[in-house]
Amino acid sequence: xxxxxxxxxxxxxxxxxxxxxxxxxxxxxxxxxxxxxxxxxxxxxxxxxxxxxxxxxxxxxxxxxxxxxxxxxxxxxxxxxxxxxxxxxxxxxxxxxxxxxxxxxxxxxxxxxxxxxxxxxxxxxxxxxxxxxxxxxxxxxxxxxxxxxxxxxxxxxxxxxxxxxxxxxxxxxxxxxxxxxxxxxxxxxxxxxxxxxxxxxxxxxxxxxxxxxxxxxxxxxxxxxxxxxxxx
Numbered sequence: 001x002x003x004x005x006x007x008x009x010x011x012x013x014x015x016x017x018x019x020x021x022x023x024x025x026x027x028x029x030x031x032x033x034x035x036x037x038x039x040x041x042x043x044x045x046x047x048x049x050x051x052x053x054x055x056x057x058x059x060x061x062x063x064x065x066x067x068x069x070x071x072x073x074x075x076x077x078x079x080x081x082x083x084x085x086x087x088x089x090x091x092x093x094x095x096x097x098x099x100x101x102x103x104x105x106x107x108x109x110x111x112x113x114x115x116x117x118x119x120x121x122x123x124x125x126x127x128x129x130x131x132x133x134x135x136x137x138x139x140x141x142x143x144x145x146x147x148x149x150x151x152x153x154x155x156x157x158x159x160x161x162x163x164x165x166x167x168x169x170x171x172x173x174x175x176x177x178x179x180x181x182x183x184x185x186x187x188x189x190x191x192x193x194x195x196x197x198x199x200x201x202x203x204x205x206x207x208x209x210x211x212x213x214x215x216x217x218x219x220x221x222x223x224x225x226x227x228x229x230x231x232x
Contacts, residue, residue: 020088022120022202025095028113029081036074038105039212040177045103060086063212120201122194123218130173130213131206132184139170142185149205155196161188
């Protein structure tokens with residue numbers, strides 16, 4: 001990665017006043033289905049409701065979890081579907097305006113309920129479903145670039161891992177943003193101190209954090225037989 005690209009990507013990670021703690025704001029979601037690759041469409045729908053999101057460098061949007069249903073479509077759980085936003089605590093009032101919103105995600109209809117906020121909690125191991133770093137589309141250069149970003153954040157003792165799927169392959173993923181295909185990987189970080197864990201959950205790694213990329217959550221457990229990671 002060039003020095004200019006590194007500075008550009010890292011600038012996206014400097015989100016707000018470091019003295020303001022970040023929180024996770026969880027909106028209950030009512031809906032039936034979503035495109036599996038819905039990061040850009042979700043960000044666009046949220047920005048139509050709150051145009052300030054276009055320039056909100058403090059905001060991180062997580063993908064909505066579901067189960068595979070049809071090709072390219074996930075089914076949402078009846079009771080536990082949720083949209084998680086990560087933001088500084090003093091921005092909570094700005095996202096409250098989303099409560100009760102109806103969103104159209106490429107023809108799939110969602111309704112957001114009343115949100116609940118909770119603080120970030122430290123954990124020694126964290127997992128990100130999808131991290132994308134410019135010019136890093138293969139496993140080894142991607143891991144090197146991620147380590148450089150950790151160093152820039154002052155996180156020097158963590159161990160990074162590229163999780164593998166059931167076939168033993170790295171979880172290399174592709175998302176669509178308009179006509180572009182963006183390549184990234186799932187990524188785990190281990191051996192984190194409490195302070196470094198909160199720092200990584202606050203800043204994330206890579207870009208496109210408003211489109212479902214780069215957010216880390218504590219790992220709840222690892223299934224040895226399949227090497228499947230479950231994160232909160």
